[in-house]
Amino acid sequence: MKANHLKVKGVRVRAVGAPMKRPLATATGSIKVAPLLLVDLHTDAGTTGRSYLFGIGAHHLPPMAKLVEAMGEMIKGDALAPFEIERKLRARHTLLGVHNVVLFAMSGIDMAAWDALGQALAQPLVRLLGGTPRPVRAYNSKGLGIMPLKALVREAIELVSEGFSAVKLRLGRPAARDDIEALRAVKKALGTNVTLMVDFNQGLTVNEALRRGRMIDDEGGVHWIEEPVRADDFAGNARVAREVATPIQIGENFMGPEQMAQALAAGACDYVMPDAQRIGGVTGWMRAAALAQAAGLEMSSHLFPEASCHLLAVTPTCHWLEFVDWADPVLAEPLELRKGEVLIPARPGLGMRWNEKAVRRYAL
Numbered sequence: 001m002k003a004n005h006l007k008v009k010g011v012r013v014r015a016v017g018a019p020m021k022r023p024l025a026t027a028t029g030s031i032k033v034a035p036l037l038l039v040d041l042h043t044d045a046g047t048t049g050r051s052y053l054f055g056i057g058a059h060h061l062p063p064m065a066k067l068v069e070a071m072g073e074m075i076k077g078d079a080l081a082p083f084e085i086e087r088k089l090r091a092r093h094t095l096l097g098v099h100n101v102v103l104f105a106m107s108g109i110d111m112a113a114w115d116a117l118g119q120a121l122a123q124p125l126v127r128l129l130g131g132t133p134r135p136v137r138a139y140n141s142k143g144l145g146i147m148p149l150k151a152l153v154r155e156a157i158e159l160v161s162e163g164f165s166a167v168k169l170r171l172g173r174p175a176a177r178d179d180i181e182a183l184r185a186v187k188k189a190l191g192t193n194v195t196l197m198v199d200f201n202q203g204l205t206v207n208e209a210l211r212r213g214r215m216i217d218d219e220g221g222v223h224w225i226e227e228p229v230r231a232d233d234f235a236g237n238a239r240v241a242r243e244v245a246t247p248i249q250i251g252e253n254f255m256g257p258e259q260m261a262q263a264l265a266a267g268a269c270d271y272v273m274p275d276a277q278r279i280g281g282v283t284g285w286m287r288a289a290a291l292a293q294a295a296g297l298e299m300s301s302h303l304f305p306e307a308s309c310h311l312l313a314v315t316p317t318c319h320w321l322e323f324v325d326w327a328d329p330v331l332a333e334p335l336e337l338r339k340g341e342v343l344i345p346a347r348p349g350l351g352m353r354w355n356e357k358a359v360r361r362y363a364l
Contacts, residue, residue: 006080006120009042011072011109015061015364018329022155025145027172027203034326035364037061038354039068041112043080049116050352052327053108053277054303058364060101067105075109080120082113086283099255103278110281111307111350118349124310125282125351126344131314135341138305138323139166139197144186146170152182153189164340166195166223166320172203176212180219187221197249199226206236213244224249224271232259234266247271252302256280257287264295271319275302282311289315305335306352309342330358 016036023032035055040048053068055061074092075085089106090098098106118128126133140159144152144167152169159167169186171179187196204212209228216222224247229236231253241248247270254260254274263269274288289311292299298319301308305323312318321342328334332353336343345351 006047006116007044008072008075008078008080008085008113009044010076011068011112012040012042013065013068014038014040014359015055015058015065016330016359016362017058017364018326018362020326022143023145024143024170025147026170026199026201027146028201030145031056033058035061036327036330037064037068037108038330038359039108039112041072041109041116043116043120045120047116047119049112049114049119049349050354051108051111051115051281051307051350052304052352053104054326061364064101064104064108067101068108071105071109080113080117082110082117082281082283085113086110086280103255103280107277107279107281107284110283111276114282115349115352122348124344124346125307125349126310126313128349129282129286129310129314131310133344133346134313135338135343136309136312136318136321137166138164138321138337138340138342139168139195140164140340141168141322141324144169146173149182149185153185156186156189160190160194163337164323165193166197166340168197168199168226168322170201171198171212172200176208176215179212180215183216183219183222187219192221195223196221197223197226200228202227202230202253204228206233206239209236209240210243213240213246213248217245222246226250226273227252234263234268237263237268238266241267241269249273249300251275251300252278254279254288257284257291260288260291264291264297269297271298271300273300273302273319273322276304276307276311282307285311286314289317292317305342306331307350309335309344310350313344330355330362 251272293316
C-alpha cells in the first residue's frame with residue numbers, strides 16, 4: 001500500500017516505570033523511576049508508529065493516557081498525514097485549550113504519526129524532513145542533581161568519562177553560598193575543557209535570580225543558566241537576561257510555538273530549548289525552529305533524545321542535544337553515542353522499537 005493511502009487504524013497506550021540508573025534531585029523534587037507513556041499508532045497496512053511521553057510522576061500517566069486514547073478515536077480512519085491530524089486535533093480541543101496535558105497527548109500522537117510515515121516511506125525522520133543523518137553534539141544530563149559535594153564531584157567525573165565534553169549541574173539549594181560551593185567543586189573537578197551548564201528548575205524569585213546570576217557571572221565559565229525563575233514569567237526572565245551576563249536558557253516549558261513566540265517577543269532569553277512533548281511534537285518543533293532562526297537564537301533540545309536528534313539535525317540554529325537514557329530500559333535499540341555526539345539511527349522513522357519483555361516487566 002502506498003504511503004499516501006495509509007490510514008490510522010487505532011492508537012494503543014501503555015504506562016511503564018523505567019528504572020533510572022541515576023536518581024535525579026532538583027530544586028522542585030526528585031525522581032528515581034521515569035514514568036513513561038508508550039504510544040503505538042497502528043495503520044491499516046500493519047505499520048506501527050511509536051513515541052513516548054514523560055509523565056514526571058506516575059500519577060500523571062492515567063489522564064494523559066485517556067487523552068491519547070480519545071484522540072486516537074477521533075483520528076481513526078483518517079489519512080496518515082501529520083499536519084492534517086494536528087489541524088483536526090487542535091480544532092477539536094480549541095475550547096478546552098491546547099496546553100499542558102492536552103498538548104502532551106497531541107504531541108505523542110504527532111510523533112507516532114511521523115514515525116509511522118517514515119516507516120511507510122522507508123526513511124529516517126531526518127530525511128523525511130529534508131535533512132541528512134549526522135552526529136549531533138550532546139551534553140550529559142543524566143545526573144548532577146542536588147546532592148552532597150563529594151558525591152557530586154564523583155558523579156561529574158563519571159558523567160564526563162562516558163565520553164561527553166559537556167554536562168549540566170542542577171542548582172537551587174536554599175542558600176546561594178551552597179550553590180556556588182557546588183559550582184566551584186564541579187568546575188575544579190572537570191577543568192576548563194568541559195562545557196558546564198547550570199539549571200535552577202524555576203526555583204528562584206526574580207530578585208534572587210539576579211543575585212545568584214551575578215554570583216555565577218563572577219565565577220565565570222558557565223555556558224548557560226537555565227530556567228532561573230518561573231517558566232511563564234517572561235517579563236521576569238527578560239529582566240534576568242538583561243542584567244545577568246551569563247546567557248539565560250529557557251524553553252522546555254513552552255506550550256507550543258505560540259508561547260515560544262511570546263517569549264521571544266518579550267526578550268525572555270538568550271537561548272531556547274523546546275521540549276518535543278510540550279512544543280507539539282515534530283510538527284510543533286519545525287514551527288519553533290523557524291522562530292528561532294528568525295530571532296537568530298541558538299536552539300537546543302529538552303529530553304526525548306530519540307526524536308530530538310532527528311529534529312536538531314534539521315534545525316538551522318542547532319545548538320545542544322540534552323542526553324538522557326531514561327527510555328533505554330524499554331527500547332530494543334537505544335541510541336548510539338560516539339565522542340559526546342548522538343548518532344542518528346538509519347532505521348526508518350524515529351528508529352524506535354520497544355523491548356516488549358521489558359515493557360511487561362516495568363508495566364504500571
